[in-house]
Amino acid sequence: MATRGEQSPLTTHTVVDADVHLRIPLEDLADYCDEPYRSSIKNPTYTPVNRSGWDRYMGGNITKESLPDAETLNEKVCEGFNVDYPIVNAFPVLASVPESDKAVNMMYAYNDYLVEHYLDHYDHFRGLVSIATQDPEAAAEEIDRMADEDGIVGVYVLNSGAHLPLGNPDFDPVYRAAEDNGLHVAFHASAGAPFARDFPIQDNAIDRFAATHVLAHPWAHMLTLSSLIVNGTFEKFPDLNFTFLEAGVSWVPYMMFRWNKEYGMRRREAPLLERSPEEYIRESCYFASQPIGEPNDPTHLRSIIDLIGTDRLMLATDYPHWDFDHPDALDGHLRRFYEPEDRERVLSGTAGEAFGLDV
């Protein structure tokens, strides 16, 4: 039927979408890998990148979408949703690859594939370089290799199933490379197999996907943010900023205030910090809107956004995943509750600042 984007009030505004995913078939990815990895990816005896067996598409009633090429991405996201600048990630689930060396080789392949098949095709596409958390040194070198590619604006870090909590000093080379190259760091969790690495009991014991899905993303972000705080990562890399994708925003106030309280009682366990955790969160962290909460009273969402600040909030759709947010869902709140400049900030300004976009 008719293109729904034509009716959107977003048509006259600049819109950045911070979270657009690819789903690269492994047989295509394998062509970008070296041997012996190429053959093992083309002829798996197990699923090289594990996907969990959950019924994500509700018995096939929810449409499984994908963006198999640049033209489709442009048509569905840019034209269909009125997005001017999609920030695309290859969505590799490298934390599930059991062999570290293979994960590193696949990391190269995912990044080359993203550039060659997407970023090179449209000037308004932006992209994130993905890293394998198994090997921080190799990840740092990969950031150096990719940083000057046209359209690369940040680093994509899968923070479910990361091989240590991501504030661990082992990851400092990754953050140093990002900071040295002027690249933003974006964390993105997973409700699939990597969730089971961090939270195996919960993953095994919850037998409905809804519960896993609600918990997986904020739990991963809570773990990551807590690890950044206790390890003083914000102080180690003061020029580095972080975006937390795909957990919405409602988890953030809890972390700000709970961490202030804990830090007050146990300051010596986070001795690198010089200010309150809330200050670091407000100054160094950004948050992507999807999945935006759906309180029964819409003014409650306004309260949450007020608390975090529109200067910390950026629009994201998560398209083409089944739980994507149409941009109008957030924009409806923005038009209803906020001044035009605050709306512009969320639609494009925050992501522009965080990822250093020239938009």
Place this chain on the structure above:
Amino acid sequence: MTEFVVAAADEVGDGERVVTELKGREIAVFNLDGEYRAYLNWCRHQGGPICEGNLTGTVEATYDRDSGETSLSWSRDGEVLMCPWHGWEYDVTDGDCLSKRSAPLPSYPVEVRDGELVVTL
């Protein structure tokens, strides 16, 4: 109030629907065993094309306090319209949303007149 002929009634079989655009709005007419229902093709959640979704059933549950047992059953087969975007469920017979009482699908009067489906907006 304006009346629109959207299709010949015999063009829409039992369990089928026709989606059309009337006055700038996408409207679907469903044939439910000879009863017709017309809804806006706009999911109350995020504006997805609800009327292009599958007609399916749903899971219902009862809890027996005496035995402590929860019983699950597949029910309302063919009566639950599910949004292809995010899975919101509606009762296709009356437009009620199964997960949110305050969010029924907007509906329109529809009747068969001289073998034609007539929707009134």
